Amino acid sequence: MNRLTVCVRSPDLRSRLRAAALLMQTELREIQLEDLLSRRPLPDHWIAVDSPVDELVNLIDRLKAEGRDPATQIIRFIDQPWQTYVYHDIPIFASIVVPADPLSTVQILEKLAKTQPFSLQLGQSGSFTEPDADNPFHADVVRSPGMRRAVQQLTRLKNLTVDTVLLGPTGAGKDTAARWLHQQSRCTGQFVHVNCAALPENLFEAELFGVSAGAYTGASKDRPGKLELAHQGTLYLDEIDSLSLPCQAKLLTALQYRGATRLGGNHYVESECRVIASTKVDFRALIDAGRFREDLYFRLHVSQVQLPALRDRLEDIVPLYSNFLNLFTQRYQCSAPVLTAELADQLLSHAWPGNVRELQACAQRHVIGLDTGPDGLPAAHEQAPLSFKERVSAFELALIQQALKRHQGCAKSASAELGLPLHALYYRLRRYELEFNPSGRSDGTSPSEIALK
Numbered sequence: 006m007n008r009l010t011v012c013v014r015s016p017d018l019r020s021r022l023r024a025a026a027l028l029m030q031t032e033l034r035e036i037q038l039e040d041l042l043s044r045r046p047l048p049d050h051w052i053a054v055d056s057p058v059d060e061l062v063n064l065i066d067r068l069k070a071e072g073r074d075p076a077t078q079i080i081r082f083i084d085q086p087w088q089t090y091v092y093h094d095i096p097i098f099a100s101i102v103v104p105a106d107p108l109s110t111v112q113i114l115e116k117l118a119k120t121q122p123f124s125l126q127l128g129q130s131g132s133f134t135e136p137d138a139d140n141p142f143h144a145d146v147v148r149s150p151g152m153r154r155a156v157q158q159l160t161r162l163k164n165l166t167v168d169t170v171l172l173g174p175t176g177a178g179k180d181t182a183a184r185w186l187h188q189q190s191r192c193t194g195q196f197v198h199v200n201c202a203a204l205p206e207n208l209f210e211a212e213l214f215g216v217s218a219g220a221y222t223g224a225s226k227d228r229p230g231k232l233e234l235a236h237q238g239t240l241y242l243d244e245i246d247s248l249s250l251p252c253q254a255k256l257l258t259a260l261q262y263r264g265a266t267r268l269g270g271n272h273y274v275e276s277e278c279r280v281i282a283s284t285k286v287d288f289r290a291l292i293d294a295g296r297f298r299e300d301l302y303f304r305l306h307v308s309q310v311q312l313p314a315l316r317d318r319l320e321d322i323v324p325l326y327s328n329f330l331n332l333f334t335q336r337y338q339c340s341a342p343v344l345t346a347e348l349a350d351q352l353l354s355h356a357w358p359g360n361v362r363e364l365q366a367c368a369q370r371h372v373i374g375l376d377t378g379p380d381g382l383p384a385a386h387e388q389a390p391l392s393f394k395e396r397v398s399a400f401e402l403a404l405i406q407q408a409l410k411r412h413q414g415c416a417k418s419a420s421a422e423l424g425l426p427l428h429a430l431y432y433r434l435r436r437y438e439l440e441f442n443p444s445g446r447s448d449g450t451s452p453s454e455i456a457l458k
Contacts, residue, residue, distance in 0.1 A: 008050040009114075012038040015055055015103075018082055022053060023319045024107035024353040025114060038064070047071065051114075055082045055103075080114070105400065108350035141181050146328050148320035151313035155182075158310045163189035168260070168305050171283040173312030176362030179283040180243065182312060187239040192279060194238025197231050202247040209252045210268050214259065217270030224269065232265055235278040245282040245305075246291055250298065257301045280305065315357040315364060323349050325361065329368035342371050402437050405430070409439065 009031050013019050019035065026033035034048075038056055041047070042063050054061060061079065068078060082103050104110040142156045162169055163186055171179040180198075187196040204212055215230030232240060248256065259265040264275040282305050291297035315322065327344060334341045357363055404423065412418035420430045 008032045008034070008048070010041070010048045010050065010052045011035045012041055012052060013055040013082065015082075018055055018103055020316075020319060021104065021107050021110050024350075025110035027320060027323065027353070028107060028111050028349065029114065042067070047073075050078075051080060052078055053080045053082065102400075106350060106354045108347070108354075111350075141178070141185060146321055146324045148324065149313070149318040152318050152321055155310055155312050158308075159186060162186060162308055162310070164191060165308075166190070166192070166279045168280045168282070168307045170288075170305050170309045171281065171312060172285075172287075172309060173283075174285050174314050174360055176360035177312040177314060178361050179285075179312060180241075181361075182310065183239070183241045183243075183281045183283065186281060187241075187279075190239070190279065192238045194236050194278065195234065196239045196241065197235040197278075198241045198243060199231050200243050202244040204248075204252075206249050206252055209248075210255065213256070214265040215267035215270075215274070217267045217272075219269060221269065227267070227270075229274075230265070230267065232259055232276045232278070233274050236276045237278065239279045239281060240276075242280065242282040244284060246284040246286045246288075246297060250296075253298045253301050257298065257304055260301075260304055315360040319353060322352050322357075322364065325364055326352055326368050329365050330372060333369050333372040337372060339372060401433070405433060405437070405439065 009022070009026060011019060011022050011033060013022065023033060025031075036045070038054060038060065041052075047064075047067060052064070054064075058081075061081070064079070080101065082101055084103060101113055104113055142152075142159070147153055147156050159182060169186065171182055173179050183198075184196060199213065211228075211230070213230050213232055215233055216224050216228045218224055218226050242256075260280060263277060264273055266273050288297060288302050288306070292299050292302060323344075330342060330344065352364075352367075359366070405419070408419035408422050409416070412422070416430055416434065417427060420427045423430065425433075
């Protein structure tokens with residue numbers, strides 16, 4: 006299975022299929038079913054869908070009209086296991102319950118395509134690519150569409166001294182992007198970082214505009230402000246949404262005229278600098294709430310770059326992690342750790358609320374010999390991976406337990422809900438050693454005292 010066309014509506018399934026394609030080193034093409042039918046020729050490879058059968062009639066008819074067999078081309082994913090198929094001998098044309106994680110998806114797709122196990126070479130030490138500290142956005146670690154768009158925007162802006170706003174969640178790489186823009190620009194001055202969230206309101210003018218000697222007790226000499234230090238360079242205002250409204254008004258005037266007067270002084274100091282601001286909050290929501298000045302927003306909003314969350318950058322997770330492993334291996338002068346397929350699956354399945362910063366910390370723990378998985382989980386390569394049968398059994402057990410719980414242990418009601426014959430459910434209950442109540446009675450009668458029908 007070298008190629009796979011995905012016509013799915015579920016964002017969750019789409020993410021799992023993207024992760025599975027990465028693990029299988031498979032080319033993935035995402036398209037709407039309507040577009041596939043109306044404007045594009047049908048592919049010669051596999052088509053994965055999550056549409057009802059009645060919506061696939063046209064696709065099936067077109068495949069037949071072209072002399073092809075739909076039963077060797079369509080893989081349909083469903084939410085509930087009510088379709089009848091054999092777990093250990095899945096037919097090629099199949100309705101498959103949506104897998105629990107990317108690795109399960111890989112196993113199902115390989116079973117359907119009758120291919121050899123995926124060949125992601127992760128288990129060899131020392132097989133990582135060389136890290137590039139000067140270019141954190143090189144092609145080896147930027148593969149996702151969203152991040153590629155962001156890098157294209159940054160590349161266009163690097164030689165332009167226009168004000169820029171960087172948007173993105175905490176840990177997504179806004180600081181890295183700001184420093185990269187400065188390094189790639191023609192600026193001859195320095196990069197000045199101002200953490201607005203840690204700047205008290207009463208010290209705002211002194212820190213940003215500077216202080217003249219004698220301005221207050223203890224001010225024995227002139228001290229330049231951040232704005233002045235950034236002359237011919239870059240002024241980076243991190244978390245600018247944290248500034249109070251009075252501070253925003255003062256900042257607006259300074260940015261408008263690119264200069265300010267030091268606190269307690271009379272001399273106006275000009276500063277030709279590029280301004281980059283970052284925020285994790287939507288500016289429009291802040292303006293509507295009265296927490297951010299609209300005129301300051303228009304002053305800063307010459308250009309804007311959105312950095313996506315790591316959970317939306319599935320293609321980048323494993324390359325980034327490998328890059329971090331090599332980086333910390335060189336820093337700490339230790340042997341390169343092993344990145345297994347099971348750990349890669351764990352990385353792709355994690356939500357990453359801390360984004361790239363969390364991924365970097367996870368790689369650092371891996372290198373120094375602590376836990377390797379997200380959320381402090383033990384090393385995935387130290388755990389024996391579950392076989393396909395074990396995964397299916399665990400899934401089957403969970404379904405039966407949930408059904409029994411919903412029906413207060415009544416096997417007959419659970420059997421009806423699952424669409425499973427009563428004798429087949431009894432067989433599984435014995436195999437999994439589950440307690441149940443065949444008639445739903447509450448008289449305390451044990452299952453062994455009730456004759457099976």
